[in-house]
Amino acid sequence: xxxxxxxxxxxxxxxxxxxxxxxxxxxxxxxxxxxxxxxxxxxxxxxxxxxxxxxxxxxxxxxxxxxxxxxxxxxxxxxxxxxxxxxxxxxxxxxxxxxxxxxxxxxxxxxxxx
Amino acid sequence: xxxxxxxxxxxxxxxxxxxxxxxxxxxxxxxxxxxxxxxxxxxxxxxxxxxxxxxxxxxxxxxxxxxxxxxxxxxxxxxxxxxxxxxxxxxxxxxxxxxxxxxxxxxxx
Numbered sequence: 001x002x003x004x005x006x007x008x009x010x011x012x013x014x015x016x017x018x019x020x021x022x023x024x025x026x027x028x029x030x031x032x033x034x035x036x037x038x039x040x041x042x043x044x045x046x047x048x049x050x051x052x053x054x055x056x057x058x059x060x061x062x063x064x065x066x067x068x069x070x071x072x073x074x075x076x077x078x079x080x081x082x083x084x085x086x087x088x089x090x091x092x093x094x095x096x097x098x099x100x101x102x103x104x105x106x107x108x109x110x111x112x113x114x
Numbered sequence: 115x116x117x118x119x120x121x122x123x124x125x126x127x128x129x130x131x132x133x134x135x136x137x138x139x140x141x142x143x144x145x146x147x148x149x150x151x152x153x154x155x156x157x158x159x160x161x162x163x164x165x166x167x168x169x170x171x172x173x174x175x176x177x178x179x180x181x182x183x184x185x186x187x188x189x190x191x192x193x194x195x196x197x198x199x200x201x202x203x204x205x206x207x208x209x210x211x212x213x214x215x216x217x218x219x220x221x222x223x
Binding site (some may be wrong): 040041043053 | 122223
């Protein structure tokens, strides 16, 4: 069982370029999340989805968009990358959408925007 | 505003016991999580507390006092592999997860 996979593992991107981070889970979880993790800060929620076909904004959504066409996939797109988006990005999923359910994390994507 | 406080870094000796504290001020409370994160890896679930008291799970225990807005993670018989960051996260009144910045635990032989 793979759990959650993310691609790419790492990426260096020129400012202004478009980039999509991929996330796939095989646990049939309803809820999925995108976080960014920066040194000295807690995980910050970018976007979430409670079920296929629905998405919502988290704490830091500006400059990012998501889609949830099916249960398994939850890609995160940076339309025009800026250096402040340099971070480690984690995708996560949980079976329930209540917020009290355990979240399972992917291995992360380390993104550098120059 | 919502706030979760944890020490930035702690050092302990292999075989010893360490307590990592977490205090929180959030809009409502619907539970508290502890996650472990090794350097360069994803966070993994350790514990979830919603009622006051101590929950023990092997070498790890987690305590919650809702009236004090306080939790701690207790690690016994420390091993080198316990070197990691420990993340505290609170579920607020909107059932959103609010994360602390994490405590980096360094284990020395």
